[in-house]
Amino acid sequence: MTQVTLEKTETLAEANSVPSAANWLEIADTLAEQLASTAIVRDQTGGHAHEQRELIRDSGLLSLSIPTEFGGAGQPWSLIYQVVRRLARADSALAHVFAFHHLQVSSVLLYGNDDQIRHYLTTTVKQRLFWGNTLNPLDKRTIATEHPDGGYIFEGDKSFCSGARGSDYITASAWHEPSQSLVVAGLPTRREGVRVHEDWDAIGQRQTDSGTVSFHKVRVQPNEVLLYPGKPWTPAAHFRANLAQLVLVNLYVGIAEGAFTEAQRYTLEEAQPWFTSDAASSAADPYIQHRYGELRVKLRAAQVLADRAGELAATYFAKGPEITAEERGDTAIAIAEAKVASHHAALEISNQLFDITGARGVKREYGFDRFWRNARTHTLHDPLDYKLRDLGRFTLWGDYPTPTSYS
Known part of the structure; x- marks a missing residue:
C-alpha cells in the first residue's frame, strides 16, 4: 500500500473542532493506511516502532477516551x-499499543480520585502523553513497601x-505483602529507578514493546x-x-x-485455479467459494458479538x-461470548488464508x-477454556464470572 501523509488527518481535525464519530473513524482509516504501508x-x-507511534500521537486519537472536561x-x-x-486489520501490534494507552486512561478514571483524574488527564491532553502498562497482576515480583514520609517504594x-517502551507515563502495580x-x-516512565528493557521476543505481536520493566528503589x-x-x-x-x-476481542x-481481506484480494487479483478444476478462475472454484462462505459466517458472528459487548461496556x-x-457480570458474559467467537475466527481465518491462497x-x-x-x-493471553x-x-446456574483481572 502506498505511503500517505497526515495531511488528511490534519484537515479533518482543523475542520471539526469537535470531530464526530465518523470523522474519528476516517482519521483511524487514514492512520491504518500509514501503518499498513x-x-x-x-x-x-x-523492535520498537517509534515513527509509527508518533503517527498515532499526531493523529489525535490518544485523546479519544479522555472526557471533554479535561x-x-x-x-x-x-x-x-x-x-x-x-x-488491527493493518497492524495488530500497534493497535494493541494504542488500545493499552486507553486502558491506562480508564485505570485513572476507575481508580483515581477527582484531583488525580483532573491532573493526569489534563496533563495527558496538553502534553500529548502516551501511556504504557506495567500492571500485570500475576507477576508479584515488584514489591511495595511503605515510605516513612508517605507513599511507597517499588522494587x-x-x-x-x-x-x-516509548511511553511517557505508566500505570504500575506492586505487591504489598502485609x-x-x-x-x-x-x-x-522516566522516573529515577525505572528501567524499561528491550527484551520482548515473541513469534507475533513483535512491536507491542511488551518486555520487562525493572523498578529499583522507585519513589x-x-x-x-x-x-x-x-x-x-x-x-x-x-x-x-x-x-x-474487550480490547483483546477487537484485536482478534x-x-x-x-486476513480475510488479504485473502479476498489475492483470490480476485492473483490466484490461479487448481489444474484439475473446471473453474475459469480461483474465485469461480466452488471449493474456494465454500471456504469463503464458512469463514464469512465465523467472522460475522465475531463482529456482531464484539459490537454488542462494546455497546454494553460503553x-x-x-x-x-x-x-x-x-x-459488570452481564458485560463479562457478553465479552466471554465475543471472545470465544473472535478467538476462533482469528485463528481459523489466518490459518485457512493459506489453504485459499495456495503454495505461492x-x-x-x-x-x-x-x-x-x-x-x-x-490468543494465549488467558486460557479460552x-x-x-x-x-x-x-x-x-446463572452464576456470573468471579471478578478477577482476567474475567
Missing part, C-alpha cells in the same frame, strides 16, 4: 473499540509490560497512588478487566478482518462508580504469516 517489513524486523474527545468505548479493530521486575494485595500508581508519592492496598474492590474497579478483555476481530462504563455487580501465498513478500502469528501469540467454563456456569 510498512507493516510487513516492521513485523519481520521487530480537553479530550470524550468518545465512548464502543467507538474506541471500532478504532482498535480498524488499526523488583514486572513482565508483559505492553507499551511501556495486606496481600496490590498497590497501583501512575508514574512518569511513589502519595498523590500518585491510584489504588491503596487492602482497599475493597468495587464493581467499578473490577470493570477495568472487562475493558481489557481486526486480525481476522485483515453504557456501563459511563456510570463510573455507580456500576453494579450485575452490570507463503512468499515472504506477502507477509500473510503475520496474521496467524499475531493471532496465535495474542476458562471463558467457556464461565459461560457454562452462567448457562446452567
Whole structure:
C-alpha cells in the first residue's frame, strides 16, 4: 500500500473542532493506511516502532477516551473499540499499543480520585502523553513497601509490560505483602529507578514493546497512588478487566478482518485455479467459494458479538462508580461470548488464508504469516477454556464470572 501523509488527518481535525464519530473513524482509516504501508517489513524486523507511534500521537486519537472536561474527545468505548479493530486489520501490534494507552486512561478514571483524574488527564491532553502498562497482576515480583514520609517504594521486575517502551507515563502495580494485595500508581516512565528493557521476543505481536520493566528503589508519592492496598474492590474497579478483555476481542476481530481481506484480494487479483478444476478462475472454484462462505459466517458472528459487548461496556462504563455487580457480570458474559467467537475466527481465518491462497501465498513478500502469528501469540493471553467454563456456569446456574483481572 502506498505511503500517505497526515495531511488528511490534519484537515479533518482543523475542520471539526469537535470531530464526530465518523470523522474519528476516517482519521483511524487514514492512520491504518500509514501503518499498513510498512507493516510487513516492521513485523519481520521487530523492535520498537517509534515513527509509527508518533503517527498515532499526531493523529489525535490518544485523546479519544479522555472526557471533554479535561480537553479530550470524550468518545465512548464502543467507538474506541471500532478504532482498535480498524488499526488491527493493518497492524495488530500497534493497535494493541494504542488500545493499552486507553486502558491506562480508564485505570485513572476507575481508580483515581477527582484531583488525580483532573491532573493526569489534563496533563495527558496538553502534553500529548502516551501511556504504557506495567500492571500485570500475576507477576508479584515488584514489591511495595511503605515510605516513612508517605507513599511507597517499588522494587523488583514486572513482565508483559505492553507499551511501556516509548511511553511517557505508566500505570504500575506492586505487591504489598502485609495486606496481600496490590498497590497501583501512575508514574512518569522516566522516573529515577525505572528501567524499561528491550527484551520482548515473541513469534507475533513483535512491536507491542511488551518486555520487562525493572523498578529499583522507585519513589511513589502519595498523590500518585491510584489504588491503596487492602482497599475493597468495587464493581467499578473490577470493570477495568472487562475493558481489557474487550480490547483483546477487537484485536482478534481486526486480525481476522485483515486476513480475510488479504485473502479476498489475492483470490480476485492473483490466484490461479487448481489444474484439475473446471473453474475459469480461483474465485469461480466452488471449493474456494465454500471456504469463503464458512469463514464469512465465523467472522460475522465475531463482529456482531464484539459490537454488542462494546455497546454494553460503553453504557456501563459511563456510570463510573455507580456500576453494579450485575452490570459488570452481564458485560463479562457478553465479552466471554465475543471472545470465544473472535478467538476462533482469528485463528481459523489466518490459518485457512493459506489453504485459499495456495503454495505461492507463503512468499515472504506477502507477509500473510503475520496474521496467524499475531493471532496465535495474542490468543494465549488467558486460557479460552476458562471463558467457556464461565459461560457454562452462567448457562446452567446463572452464576456470573468471579471478578478477577482476567474475567
